[in-house]
Amino acid sequence: MTESNNLNSRTRFLALLDQRLSDSLDEAEGKELDQLLNSSAEYRELYVQHIWTDSLLNWELTVSNTISSEYTENLHSVETIPAITLSSAVKINRFTRFMQICLLLVLLVAPAIYWITNYPTDNEKASEIFVSTEAVESSEVVAVLLDSEDVVWSDGQASIEYGTSFHRNETLKLESGLIRIAFDCGAGVVLEGPAELKLCSAWQACLHRGKLAAVVPEGAEGFTVLTPQKKIVDLGTKFGAAVDDSGQANVQVYEGEVKVESRDEIATSKSLLLTAKSHSRYSENNSQASEIKLQGVDSDDQISVPSFEQLAVARSGVYPPSKKSLRHQDFDYPVPATETQAPMETFPSSVILGEDFYPRSHLSRTFVGKPNALNLDSAFARVVYLSEPLQWQELNGGHFALEMNGRDPAYPFIANRMHIKLDSPINEEVYFSFLGRYQGLDENDFFSLWFDNNYGEGTSHSMSPNAGIRFGEYFARMTVNEAGYFSVPADDVVFCLVGHLRKNQQEKFHAIDLWVNPQLASPGEPDIHVEFNHMHKQAFSFVGIRMGKDTESEDRLLFDRLAIARSLQEVLTSTDNILPDSQFPTSNIP
Amino acid sequence: MLWRKRKEFDASRTFAAWACKFAHLQTLSYLKTKGRKSCYSLNDEALEQMAELSVKEAEKIDRKGEDLQRCLKKLSPSQRELLRSRYQSNVTVNEIAETLGRTPHAISMSLYRLRSLLRECVERALQPEVLS
Structure with a gap:
């Protein structure tokens, strides 16, 4: 048998093995599998190993439900709100599946023992079935966390990893910020703090306080939001609901229809149909129903519900689509041998940060300064070689630059692409400059360089100084509410932004200036000046870049020559290009 | 038969090994007499090896x-x-x-x-x- 035949045979064997495990093998395929097993001792070993592992997983995950038990410790007590219980069909289905597995094992030589040795006597059997059913119900996964924006959980709850499963009757309490969750029925919800939401079932969200918006794709019609007195039944739509401190509800339909009913049994016959076109709002206290908005940061979308792409991925059970992988540029990025002789940009030795994204530049003897810990989201950011470097007047970015993509709609809304932990915090007034070029620029695109004291996947850094492009203009801001705008950037054109972070007499950062494409020889007055006297930050330890929620995954932001220094002259000074060492190390990574 | 006798043993590893061996022999017998006539076409060598491997798995279960x-x-x-x-x-x-x-x-x-x-x-x- 040739190597190619071997490969094909193995691939076929694995496919048949998988079909065997999912009980979808027909007679002809069964015989084919047997023939493969007859032909190879290795296949037989693999076969037995995977049959056993699969059976063990079935036992652990279906019957004893161990994987879920770690999440059940913080479950809240069941309230009186009726919840959709696990249907008997599902219970039977799970039990039947386990029985099928046991039967399969009997047929596949011997493993019936696992079942037999663990099988209880008749009395034990009855109690075990009861207990395991209870276990399945109490640990039923009903929703998954898709993402968050600057969320502060109540009770000092630490951050929760995206993709974390929530169980039936679990309560989510937010002080502030947004979270997005996908219900198991397919509906998506965005919740804005302060809020308290109980996940009553895979089809039912019980809103005790705060506001949410839900998007209900095809197949999830019937998704219901319960407020203390009302029941809002979706009929295929996008709608918002808010509950005030007195427990009274407001409802607004953005698309489609919802039915609002009283939860009082006597009044159940009275229901109200809300539609986006005619009667779109309802207020329980008979006042003028206010508009319900749940807007994400730096997005012009006022109802920031989960995307259909996020919901589709969540339904697969694997969210987020791929794990973020952070890399340290200096050690991980390959340098093509033919390009190691590209000129390396230099910075004045006095700068606080000089980053031209030259791979592993600090390993060169000609490197001046300290290496920075550059962390990239490698799925969407990378160091690339540019045959035509970014250049603004005398400032040249060199042949290596940072390339970042816009947001993929299946991924979380906050798209931080890069951050650098500064060798020592910025605790005095500083100037900064960088070169950029945005390819695929639309009027709702956003990117910014931020200064802050932390980083995290759900952190927008919108309450710290930012500079970049927002909604068709260059901008600089101290917080999301204190911003200035200037000029209109063009698509695929190099720009140079120069900024100044200023401190007040109390030694707190209170203002930002921005020059847009300045004359390097004489920059003149800044184009933007923004003050905010209530910022209490005295130092910054991190700088980073975030792409906006409304950017497209095909967008490409090239970014280069980031300089932070104590004087304007230092960040605008053009220094000589130098060639790296002849002994400049190349990477072993292909 | 094994099911009828299960109460005579506790669920120890020894039992598992014994039971597995028992099931191994019973299953071999079953497959040889009936299984092969219907849909199974494993040869004796394959059955023997898989049975032995399963016994080893059972001992550690x-x-x-x-x-x-x-x-x-x-x-x-x-x-x-x-x-x-x-x-x-x-x-x-x-x-x-x-x-x-x-x-x-x-x-x-x-x-x-x-x-x-x-x-x-x-x-x-x-x-x-x-x-x-």
Whole structure:
């Protein structure tokens, strides 16, 4: 048998093995599998190993439900709100599946023992079935966390990893910020703090306080939001609901229809149909129903519900689509041998940060300064070689630059692409400059360089100084509410932004200036000046870049020559290009 | 027969090994007399080897459950979710593939690798006991 035949045979064997495990093998395929097993001792070993592992997983995950038990410790007590219980069909289905597995094992030589040795006597059997059913119900996964924006959980709850499963009757309490969750029925919800939401079932969200918006794709019609007195039944739509401190509800339909009913049994016959076109709002206290908005940061979308792409991925059970992988540029990025002789940009030795994204530049003897810990989201950011470097007047970015993509709609809304932990915090007034070029620029695109004291996947850094492009203009801001705008950037054109972070007499950062494409020889007055006297930050330890929620995954932001220094002259000074060492190390990574 | 006699033994590893051997012989007998006539076409060598391998697996089964629980906790959330979808929520490989926009083969391979990973983890956990 040739190597190619071997490969094909193995691939076929694995496919048949998988079909065997999912009980979808027909007679002809069964015989084919047997023939493969007859032909190879290795296949037989693999076969037995995977049959056993699969059976063990079935036992652990279906019957004893161990994987879920770690999440059940913080479950809240069941309230009186009726919840959709696990249907008997599902219970039977799970039990039947386990029985099928046991039967399969009997047929596949011997493993019936696992079942037999663990099988209880008749009395034990009855109690075990009861207990395991209870276990399945109490640990039923009903929703998954898709993402968050600057969320502060109540009770000092630490951050929760995206993709974390929530169980039936679990309560989510937010002080502030947004979270997005996908219900198991397919509906998506965005919740804005302060809020308290109980996940009553895979089809039912019980809103005790705060506001949410839900998007209900095809197949999830019937998704219901319960407020203390009302029941809002979706009929295929996008709608918002808010509950005030007195427990009274407001409802607004953005698309489609919802039915609002009283939860009082006597009044159940009275229901109200809300539609986006005619009667779109309802207020329980008979006042003028206010508009319900749940807007994400730096997005012009006022109802920031989960995307259909996020919901589709969540339904697969694997969210987020791929794990973020952070890399340290200096050690991980390959340098093509033919390009190691590209000129390396230099910075004045006095700068606080000089980053031209030259791979592993600090390993060169000609490197001046300290290496920075550059962390990239490698799925969407990378160091690339540019045959035509970014250049603004005398400032040249060199042949290596940072390339970042816009947001993929299946991924979380906050798209931080890069951050650098500064060798020592910025605790005095500083100037900064960088070169950029945005390819695929639309009027709702956003990117910014931020200064802050932390980083995290759900952190927008919108309450710290930012500079970049927002909604068709260059901008600089101290917080999301204190911003200035200037000029209109063009698509695929190099720009140079120069900024100044200023401190007040109390030694707190209170203002930002921005020059847009300045004359390097004489920059003149800044184009933007923004003050905010209530910022209490005295130092910054991190700088980073975030792409906006409304950017497209095909967008490409090239970014280069980031300089932070104590004087304007230092960040605008053009220094000589130098060639790296002849002994400049190349990477072993292909 | 084994079922009728089960109360005579506790669920010890010794019992498991004995029972497995019993089932091994019974199953061989069954397959030889009936199974092959219908849909099974495994030869004696294959049956013998698979039976022996299964006996070895059964001897370690008591410990494996506990170790598997520990190993499951070492997986990433996304890996756990894939297993949860497949085993707990009963989602088929084809359904997972369709939702993710991947081929069923790719999903099967992911599950194959996860089972292999878990198996290695469990085997590593069992090793000290074997050595001692």
